[in-house]
Amino acid sequence: MNKKNTDKPIFFVDRALGKNLVKILRNAGANAEAHIDHFAPNSPDVEWLPEVSCRGWI
DSSP states (O other): OOOOOTTSSSEEOOTTTHHHHHHHHHHHEEEEEGGGSSSSOOOHHHHHHHHHHHOOOO
């Protein structure tokens, strides 16, 4: 896994886009987090959207 650069924004990739986009973003030097790494696959939007916002992820 790429080392995170805290000067760059963190892109959050929801479950509909999958982990391949996370890999692409990370390979391009971006910070990216996958839904599956932080939330249950069937978690409702009202559960994870506020948390993503609180973390400042894009």
